Structures are given as C-alpha cells and as structure tokens.
Amino acid sequence: MSALSNTRATADTPNGSPETVSGDRVRRFTSTERILHWWVVCMFAAALLTGLAMGDEAESGPLLRAHIGAVVLIGAGVVVGLIVGNTRALLRSAWDLFHISRVDVAWALGSLRHPFRAHHVRWGKFNVGQKVMAWSLVGSLTAVVVTGLQSWHSGGDSAGPHSAAVALTCALLTAHVFMAVVNPTTRPAFPGMVLGHVRRSWAAKHHAGWLDEVDAKG
Secondary structure, three states: HHHHHHEEEHHHHHOOOOEEEEOOOOEEEOOOHHHHHHHHHHHHHHHHHHHHHOOOOOOOOOOHHHHHHHHHHHHHHHHHHHHHHOOOHHHHHHHHOOOOHHHHHHHHHHHHHHOOOOOOOOOOOOOHHHHHHHHHHHHHHHHHHHHHHHHHOOOOOOOOHHHHHHHHHHHHHHHHHHHHHOOOOHHHHHHHHOOOEEEEHHHHHHOOOHHHHHHHOO
C-alpha cells in the first residue's frame, strides 16, 4: 500500500473535535455547513407540507403558525450558524457559491463563441451550473417569502403568486436533488454534504482549481 493511502489528514470541527479523512479523500464541507444545509432542507420541507395541508384554509390555526414558524426558523438557522458555528467556512463557501469568477466568465464567453466545442475548465469549489442553481433558488425562495406575506396580509385572496413561487422552488429543488443523487457525473459530490469529504480523483477531474487551493493550504 502506498504512503499516500496510509496518510491521515486531520481537520478541526467547530467544537474542536478532530475529523480524520483518509488519503484518497479530501474535505469539502465542514460540520457547520452540512448541519445548516440539512436544517434548511428540513425546515423548507416542514413549510411545504404545512402549506399543502392548509390548502385554502390559511387564515389562522396551528398549521399556519407551524408554516410561518418553519420559514422563520430557516433564517434563524443561518444566523445561529454564523454566530456559533464555523463562520469563516460559511462565509467562504457563500462567496465561492455566489461570486462570478474570471473562470466562469471565460467559460461562458468560450461557450458562446464555440458552443459545440468541449471546454476543459479547472473549476473552483463550484462550477457555473451550481452557481446558477444557487442564484435561482435564492431568488425563488425570496419570491416565496414575499408572496407568502402578501397572501397572509390579504387573508389568502392573493394566493396565486405564492403558489406559483412555491411550484418554481419545488421544480428547482427537484433538479437539485436529481443532480445530487441520480446523475452519475455529479452524484459523487453527495458524500461531501453527508460525510464532509469526496474522493480526490473526482475532485481532480471536476474541481481541479479548488483541489489545488486545498493542497496549497496543506
């Protein structure tokens, strides 16, 4: 067995306990990032289910309170994660996810000029597709909250835009789940959001620029 496969790399979690990753794996997300991700998923699912259960009877009652509470808890989870979690990791990933880099622009321009030519790009932590999905989800979730408040204040009379925003968000999330769980090219990234690490060979092929940064930091 090679020396690389016997190597153990250690990274500290926010509570100070060590997380060990084997030499053929590379850490992609910290515990704070993973917990916050699944917190948002659970709270959105709770908001969606309570919203569907209410139907047209959305004026008052425990379901409405649970529905609003789930939405509020999404924002509360983000605040708590930033305060007591690994703030630096969250902000860094947010920057990587929502920042349009020169690599992204160069790829877009190259695709416009030569749409049928394969473009080999050393992507950073996230590629253009992931960034477009992130921006789309933020926009659709914002629309869900805004239209939901409008529907609440009108007593449910303007529920149409809210339903449309929810449907759009569900469609985007379905695409996200398909890419994360089903699509064979992107499926190897899923362990990163569950266990925190991905295979080094996959990272070298799909996010070589990010892997260079990780290796440079030791």
